[in-house]
Each structure stands twice: as C-alpha cells, then as structure tokens.
Amino acid sequence: MIEKKYKSYLNIQFYAQDKYSLALKATNKKNNQALILLVSQYNDYQLLKNSKYLVLDQTYNQLFPEDNSQVLNTFQISESKPNLSCGLAKNSNINNQKYFLQQIKFTDFSLSLKQKATIKKALLQDLEDNHHLVQQVQAVINGPDKPFKYVEWCNGITSKISKCVNMESFEVIFQEEFQGKSLFSHLASALSNCQFLIRISLNLNQCSKIKIEDLCCFIQAIINFPNVSSFCLNLSQQIIENEDIELLGKTLSQFTQLEIFELNCENSNIDDKNIVYFSEIFTNCKLIKNLNLNLKKNSLCNSGIIQLGQKINKCENLKHLNLNLYANSLLEESVLGITFAIKNKNLISLQLEFSINILGDVGINNLCNAISKCATLKKLFLDFCYNNISQEGVKQLGRDFIQLTNLSNLTLKLDWNIILFEGAKFLIDNLKQVRNINILHLSLIQNSIDQKHFLNIQQKIKKFKRLVNRIIKLTVYD
Numbered sequence: 001m002i003e004k005k006y007k008s009y010l011n012i013q014f015y016a017q018d019k020y021s022l023a024l025k026a027t028n029k030k031n032n033q034a035l036i037l038l039v040s041q042y043n044d045y046q047l048l049k050n051s052k053y054l055v056l057d058q059t060y061n062q063l064f065p066e067d068n069s070q071v072l073n074t075f076q077i078s079e080s081k082p083n084l085s086c087g088l089a090k091n092s093n094i095n096n097q098k099y100f101l102q103q104i105k106f107t108d109f110s111l112s113l114k115q116k117a118t119i120k121k122a123l124l125q126d127l128e129d130n131h132h133l134v135q136q137v138q139a140v141i142n143g144p145d146k147p148f149k150y151v152e153w154c155n156g157i158t159s160k161i162s163k164c165v166n167m168e169s170f171e172v173i174f175q176e177e178f179q180g181k182s183l184f185s186h187l188a189s190a191l192s193n194c195q196f197l198i199r200i201s202l203n204l205n206q207c208s209k210i211k212i213e214d215l216c217c218f219i220q221a222i223i224n225f226p227n228v229s230s231f232c233l234n235l236s237q238q239i240i241e242n243e244d245i246e247l248l249g250k251t252l253s254q255f256t257q258l259e260i261f262e263l264n265c266e267n268s269n270i271d272d273k274n275i276v277y278f279s280e281i282f283t284n285c286k287l288i289k290n291l292n293l294n295l296k297k298n299s300l301c302n303s304g305i306i307q308l309g310q311k312i313n314k315c316e317n318l319k320h321l322n323l324n325l326y327a328n329s330l331l332e333e334s335v336l337g338i339t340f341a342i343k344n345k346n347l348i349s350l351q352l353e354f355s356i357n358i359l360g361d362v363g364i365n366n367l368c369n370a371i372s373k374c375a376t377l378k379k380l381f382l383d384f385c386y387n388n389i390s391q392e393g394v395k396q397l398g399r400d401f402i403q404l405t406n407l408s409n410l411t412l413k414l415d416w417n418i419i420l421f422e423g424a425k426f427l428i429d430n431l432k433q434v435r436n437i438n439i440l441h442l443s444l445i446q447n448s449i450d451q452k453h454f455l456n457i458q459q460k461i462k463k464f465k466r467l468v469n470r471i472i473k474l475t476v477y478d
Contacts, residue, residue, distance in 0.1 A: 127160040127161075127164070128160055128163070131160065131163040131164045131165075132163075132164075132165070132166060133166070134164045134166065134167055135166060135167060135168050135169065136167070136168065136169040136170075136171075137161060137164065137167055137169070137170050137171070138171045138172075138173070139157050139161075139170075139171070139172045139173070155186065158183075158186040158187055158189070158190040159190070161187075161190040161191065161194075162189070162190035162191075162193045162194075163193070164194060165193060165194060165195060165196070166194075166196055167194045167196065167197055168196050168197060168198050168199065169197075169198065169199040169200075169201075170191060170194070170197060170199070170200050170201070171199075171200075171201035171202075171203070171232075172187070172201070172202055172203070173203040173206070174202075174203065174204050174206065174207050174210075184214050184215065184217060184218035185217070185218075187218065188217075188218050188221035188222060189221075191222065191225070192221070192225065195226075195227070196227060197225060197227060197228055198227055198228060198229060198230055199228070199229075199230035199231075199232075199260075200222055200228055200230070200231055200232070201231075201232035201233075201234075201262075202215075202218075202232070202233050202234065203232075203234040204233075204234060204235055204238065205234045205235065205236035205237050205238065205264070207238070210235075210238060212240065212244035212245075212247055212248055213244075213247065215248070216247055216248060216251040219251050219252065219255070220251055220254070223254055223255050226257075228257070229257055229258060229259040229260065229287075230258070230259065230260035230261075231255060231258055231260070231261055231262070232260075232261075232262040232263075233252075233262070233263050233264070234262075234264040235263075235264060235265050235268055236264045236265070236266040236267065236268065236294070237266065237267050237268070238265075238268050239268065239269045240265070240268050240269050240270075241269070242273070242274045245269075245270070245274045245277045245278065246274070246277040248277070248278075249277030249278045249279075249280050249281055250277070250280065252278075252281045252285075253280050253281045253283060253284045253285065254284065255281075255285060256284050256285055256286075256287070257287060258285050258287060258288055259287050259288060259289045259290065259317075260288070260289065260290040261281075261285065261288050261290070261291055261292070262291075262292040263278075263292070263293055263294070264294040265278075265294065265295055265298070266294050266295070266296045266297055266298075266324075267296070267297040267298065268298065269298070269299075270295055270298040270299070270300060270304075271298065271299040271300065271304065272299070272300060272301055272302065272303045272304030272305075273304070275295075275300060275304035275305075275307065275308055276304070276307050278308070279307050279308045279310075279311040279312075280311065281311075282311040282312050282314055282315055283311060283314060285315070286314060286315055286316060286317070287315075287317055288315045288317065288318060289317050289318060289319045289320065290318075290319065290320040291312070291315065291318060291320070291321050291322070292322040293322065293323050293324065294322075294324045295323075295324060295325055295328070296324045296325065296326035296327055296328070296353070297326065297327045297328075298328055299328065299329060300325060300328040300329065300330070300334075301328070301329040301330065301331065301334060302331065302333050302334050302337075304337075305325075305330065305334045305336075305337030305338065306334075306336055306337035306340065307337070308337060308341070309336070309337035309338055309339065309340030309341035310337070310340045312340070312341040313340045313341060313343055313344070315344070316344070316346075317346065318344050318346060318347065319346050319347060319348045319349065320347075320348060320349040320350075321341065321342065321344075321347060321349070321350050321351070322349075322351040322353075323338070323341065323351070323352055323353070324351075324353040325352075325353065325354050325357065326353050326354070326355045326356060326383075327355065327356040327357070328357060329357070329358075330354060330357035330358065330359055330363075331357075331358055331359070331360075331363065332358075332359055332360050332362040332363030332366070333363075334357075334359070334363070335359065335363045335366045335367045335370075336366075338352070338367055338370070339366065339367065339370035342370055342371060342374060343370070343373075344374070345375075345376065346376060347374045347376060347377055348376055348377065348378050348379065349377070349378065349379040349380075350371065350374065350377060350379070350380050350381070351380075351381040352367075352381070352382055352383065353381075353383040354382075354383060354384055354387065355383050355384070355385040355386055355387070355413070356385070356386045356387075357386075357387055358387065358388055359384065359387045359388075359389070360387065360388045360389070360393070361388075361389060361390055361392045361393035361396070363387075364384060364387065364389055364393040364394075364396065364397065365392070365393060365396040368396055368397050368400040368401075369396075369400055371400060371404075372400035372401070372403040372404060373403075374404070375403075375404075375405070375406065376406060377404055377406060377407055378406055378407060378408050378409065379407075379408070379409040379410075380404070380407055380409070380410050380411070381410075381411040382411070382412050382413065383413040384412075384413065384414055384417070385413050385414065385415040385416050385417070385443075386415070386416045386417070387417060388417065388418065389414060389417040389418065389419060390417070390418045390419065390420075390423070391419065391420055391422060391423040392423075393417075393419075393423075394414065394417075394419050394423040394424065394426070394427050395423055395426045395427070397412075397427055398426050398427040398428075398429070398430030398431065399430060401430055401431060401434055402430055402433050402434060404434060405434070405435070405436065406436060407434055407436060407437055408436045408437060408438055408439065409437075409438075409439040410431070410434075410437055410439070410440050410441070410442075411441040411442075412441070412442050412443070413443045414442075414443065414444050414447065415443050415444065415445040415446055415447075415473075416445065416446045416447075417447055418447065418448060419444060419447040419448065419449070420447075420448045420449065421448075421449050421450070421453035421456070421457070424444055424447070424449060424453075424457055425453075425456070425457065425460070428442075428457060428460050428461060429460070431464075432460075432463075432464060435466075437464075437466070437467070438466055438467055438468045438469070439467070439468065439469040439470075440461075440464065440467055440469070440470050440471075440472075441469075441470075441471040441472075442461070442471075442472050442473070443472075443473040443474075444457075444473065444474050445473050445474065449474065454474055457472075457474060458472065458474070
C-alpha cells in the first residue's frame with residue numbers, strides 16, 4: 001500500500017465510466033494537482049467504490065512528477081486483495097483526456113471465476129486499444145479456470161502482444177501446468193514482431209511440469225531477435241535431468257549477443273558433473289556485462305566450481321557479477337574456482353553469497369586476496385555466514401580491504417562464525433582506512449563478543465564520520 005505520508009493529502013474520487021474503462025481522479029490536497037487514473041473495465045463498480053489506498057508499482061519512485069504531462073509507469077488500485085491493472089492519464093484538457101498505458105500486467109486475481117473472466121477480457125481489450133503505446137508487458141499465465149478457458153487466455157495474450165511493436169521488455173510468469181510447446185511457439189511468433197524488444201524474462205519456478213526441450217525451442221527462436229541483449233530465466237525448484245541440462249547449456253551458449261544474463265537454478269539438481277554444461281554458456285557469450293547466477297541449495301563442491309570460474313573468466317566485458325552458492329558443499333579448495341571468476345579488470349560490482357559452506361580461514365584468506373586485486377570495485381557484498389571463520393580469517397579480510405581504494409559501498413555478513421572481539425576490532429580499524437566507503441552494512445550476529453566489547457565496537461563505528469548510511473548488527477555472546 002501507499003506510504004502513510006501520502007495518505008493525508010491524496011483524495012481518490014470516481015471520475016468517469018464507459019464501455020471499456022473506469023476512471024478515478026486522484027487529487028493532491030496540498031496543491032490541487034489532479035491525475036486521472038484509468039482502470040480496466042469492471043461490471044461491478046461497487047468493488048472499487050470504497051477503495052482507500054493507491055498502490056504504486058514497485059518501479060515507481062514518486063507520486064507526482066514535476067511535469068504533469070509526463071508519461072508514468074503503471075499504477076494499481078487496491079481494495080484488500082484484488083489488484084486491477086490501470087494506466088496513468090496525461091494531465092491535459094479535462095474534455096480531451098489522452099490515456100497512456102506504459103506497462104500492462106496480466107494478473108491472476110483472488111476473485112470469482114466470472115469476475116476473473118471479465119477482468120481478463122478487459123485487460124486484453126486495454127492491450128488491443130493501446131498496443132502502439134505499450135513499452136513493457138508482464139504476463140501471468142496460470143492453469144485452466146472455467147468459464148474463461150486457459151487456451152483462450154493464452155491465445156488472447158499472444159495475439160495482442162504481436163501488435164505491441166514498440167514493446168521493449170516482456171516478462172512472463174508461468175503458474176502450475178501449461179501446454180508448453182504450443183504456448184512457447186505462439187509466444188516466439190508473437191514476439192518476433194516486436195522489433196525494439198530488448199529484454200525477455202521467463203519465470204518457470206511455479207510450474208509443476210516443464211519440458212526443457214520445449215523451452216530450448218523458444219530460446220532458439222529468440223536468439224535470432226536482433227536487439228534482445230537481456231535474458232532472465234528462472235528454473236528454481238525444477239529438478240533438471242543431466243541430459244536436459246546439457247541441452248539447455250548448448251542452446252544458451254548460442255545467445256552470443258547477451259549483455260545481461262540472469263539464471264536461477266536454486267535447488268535444481270546441479271552438481272560438479274553437470275555444471276560443466278552450464279559453464280559452456282560463457283565460452284561464446286563474451287559480451288556479458290551483467291551476470292547473475294543463483295545456484296543455491298545444489299551439490300557443487302570443487303571441480304565444478306573451478307570449471308565454472310574458468311569459463312566466467314572468459315567474459316572480458318563483465319562489470320557486475322552476482323554469484324549465489326548458498327548451502328552447497330564448498331570447501332577451502334573450492335575458492336580456486338571463484339578466484340578465476342573474479343579475475344577481471346573491469347569489475348565494478350561484486351556480490352558473493354556463500355552462507356552455509358565450509359570455507360574456513362584458509363578459504364576466506366585466498367578469496368579475499370583475489371578480491372583485493374579488483375582495483376575498480378565500487379560495490380561489494382559478501383555473505384560468509386556459517387563458514388567456520390575465526391580470528392585469522394577476519395583479520396585477513398581487514399588487510400585486503402585496505403587495497404580497495406575505489407570501494408564506496410560494502411556489505412559484510414559474518415553471522416554465526418567464531419569471531420572474537422580482537423578480530424572484529426582489527427577489521428573495523430582497517431575498514432576505517434578505506435577512504436571512499438560511505439555505505440557500510442556489517443553483521444556479526446552470534447559471534448563470540450561479550451557486552452563490554454559489543455559497546456566498544458559500536459563506538460568505533462560511530463567515529464566513521466564520512467558514512468552516510470550505516471547498518472550494524474551485533475548480538476552479545478553469553
């Protein structure tokens with residue numbers, strides 16, 4: 001819901017209604033600025049009549065722009081659970097309103113089947129009427145729900161999307177079981193008309209069944225789209241067989257124009273043997289600048305990590321790397337593979353999430369030594385919780401951070417290790433020497449620090465006068 005500070009001066013009133021839409025007028029009580037909200041058609045206006053809050057899209061940062069004629073991202077109107085897709089109208093002559101839907105969301109609502117059918121039909125009509133203005137589409141595709149049949153819904157989406165020739169971003173979230181081959185084929189055909197399409201995102205983590213062969217056919221099709229440089233694939237919780245991993249890896253390795261790549265394979269049966277197929281992706285995709293790999297809760301150990309790191313090292317243009325290996329089987333020997341991955345002179349942002357492994361002091365020392373050579377790093381996020389780190393490990397952290405002269409944003413999570421006050425003090429004293437740090441998030445929850453030393457650490461951090469943002473989490477060890 002909208003933040004409390006907006007509630008006091010935002011007034012929402014019924015404005016107009018026609019065959020396809022319902023318009024509400026939102027007025028800023030302080031300066032009388034008015035915005036018209038166009039809501040998708042609803043037969044029963046009573047559901048919206050008592051709405052009290054305006055719900056902002058997550059990507060929307062401000063309520064009213066300085067220029068009221070500016071086209072904004074999507075708003076949503078909400079009364080408890082129901083969410084209705086709507087667009088923000090241009091604040092022009094009241095007798096000649098022009099409505100802009102910059103982002104349309106196909107959503108599954110907590111309503112009756114009849115109401116769902118009405119809303120879905122209206123959403124498709126919105127897309128039909130405004131296809132030339134649409135730049136972003138997010139589609140949620142769920143299982144069959146009569147009387148609005150699943151096939152009709154999917155066909156409706158794909159047929160309308162094919163007309164959105166100016167669309168730049170397309171995201172689809174699949175829920176439950178679906179007819180994969182047919183739908184993937186229709187989607188690929190529809191998106192081929194979107195000549196300005198840059199980003200495609202597929203979220204398959206809620207599907208009970210998915211055929212990797214069908215998915216690869218879709219990927220093979222979009223590889224030929226000339227402007228697509230960003231691809232996000234979520235296969236979280238999908239137990240993928242070895243032969244499917246090999247097929248997926250070979251298919252993705254042909255996506256040579258990728259600059260942004262996100263792959264989520266959390267808890268997906270990835271181990272040291274089959275990770276080699278995913279690693280091949282980076283042999284050909286050398287243009288990648290932003291890489292996000294979520295491999296948490298798998299069975300990766302030594303050889304697999306080394307192969308993965310060596311292949312990532314071939315991405316010479318890499319600037320942003322996010323590698324999540326939470327709850328695998330990493331040992332101190334595994335660090336060699338990680339050091340290969342971060343041997344890149346262009347890295348600006350690095351995020352390593354290695355909680356619940358057994359890196360120990362030796363592993364942490366080797367890893368941080370490699371990080372210290374990333375001279376261009378500005379943002380660093382390290383999660384080393386539950387890694388059996390003691391005094392020596394945390395002291396080496398402090399020594400290595402001094403060399404990161406461009407570092408301005410640091411998050412360091414060291415919870416549930418065996419760090420004493422001496423090690424924590426050494427770390428903080430060294431962090432103070434990193435001159436450009438202005439954002440520091442440090443977490444030392446459940447280490448061996450008593451009440452007296454707990455207060456001492458707090459005082460030391462308060463003396464970091466240049467910090468504009470500090471979040472320190474400590475707990476007293478009994």
